[in-house]
Amino acid sequence: MNTNIAVKDKPRKNALVMFIHKLGSPPWFYEFTGKLIPWLWLVFAVLAAWALYLGLVKGPADYLQGESVRIIYLHVPAAWMSMLIYSSMAVMAFIALVWRIRMVEILAMCSAPIGAAFTIVTLTAGSLWGRPTWGTYWVWDARLTSELVLLFLYLGVIGLYNAIDEPRKAARAACLLAIVGAVNLPIIHYSVKWWNTLHQGSSVSLLGGSSIDASILWPMLIMAFAVKFYYAANLLTRARVRLLEQDLRKGWVKDLIREQRT
Amino acid sequence: MSHLPFIWAAYSIGAIVLLWCAFAPLVRKKSAIRDIRRLIQLEEPARDADT
């Protein structure tokens, strides 16, 4: 037996590995995230408030676009999140499928509605930004069209997951779909971008291709950073609820709820 | 044309969507806990009588 040697040689590595292993256990995950979530919300709230203050109150209007450029603080971080969440969902889906880890399945599946929400925000903010900028509520520019297709990919994952009754089978099927979507995403992005230039000559974009002034860039980046904490907080919340629902009859859940009562 | 209504609309819709996304799981959590409590009551009436 060489366990003693392992502990002596690399205690730190063992601690991290043990931590990750523990997260795979539902009761431990539930307890740990319960403590973590309020802090995540706090960081999000502070950073978002700061970003909005810098952008909406202190920041200048764009000399070309006028006030409407302020929508950038919502539209671009939301767009980045919609793509980041899909990537993280796909990575988790891959891990879940290959190693069959239930917690990762749950985390992947709970990411989908959050990603869809951000995609919807991107689309509506982009549409409302386009109206004063271009005159119409909807333009088939490369980003909006890509986001629309991304929304359909999200809805497909959510739809498939909800359509199958058995939770683990549903998760596995939706994870496979997420991975297939992820493989296709770059192809879709490039073909849409190229399609846009093909049909409009010059590529049109809300940002006009000009470099962004620092006073506009900073609030946008801060908001982009803040929103990641929103994702983490929301994801862990949803994962905990999913655990409660799935492990309804299990001992750890009943013990937990009984303790909450007293 | 004033840009203000568009900014308001964009941020309001964004806020509504993200708030709904944040609170929807909490609603489900309440009903899940309700179900669990009901399950506990059904299966352990003796324990329930103590409290």
Next chain:
Amino acid sequence: MNPEYAGGSLSGAFVALVRRDLLLAFRRRTELLFPVIFLLVVISLFPLGIGPSPQLLARIAPGVIWIAALLATVISLDALFRSDFEDGTLEQFVISGHPLTLIALAKIATHWLVAGLPIVLLSPLLALWMNLSTDSLSVMVVTLALGTPILSLIGSIGVGLTISLKRGGQLLSLLVFPLYVPILIIATAAVMAASDGLPYTQFLGLLTAGLITSVTLAPFAAAAALKISLS
């Protein structure tokens, strides 16, 4: 592979499966016509809805014909595995000695022969109805010949995932249409370039690359999907 299995080779299994599925498909010859009739009806709706102006029809012809092809493919996809799923044959395939990837490929091949090939053969008529110029007609046929197998291949992944659902067919379109977007864009670009007299072979090259990639990758994904659905 099971060494006790005294049966044939991999290619033998493939051919046997294709033969069997074609035989089954031809037993219900009327059902073979459904995608064809669907195509004809859908295409004829466009002039009715938009007006018969030849220039307008010619402009939208590539997109319209390709979208109709997409719709027809998705509608016929569910039939790909459904009857075998319902009578348990699919389960037997999964536990048989043969790799599920090969079985998936055989079924996809049959689907294309039965649903995709008619689209390709019918396309000159559809091009005529949509007033597509004759220089782009051959390009249209080639894009369909290259593209419809890709539709069958990628679509089979969606079918594998939804086969165990009662209303799988409806969810299938949502799952599969986003994946079809690149094919639609490239194929219609090829035809439009041809009608404008511009070079189009690069698009055909892209489609060929897509076909080769799909043939190698999609059957694995479809087989994985089937395994999950049948678990």
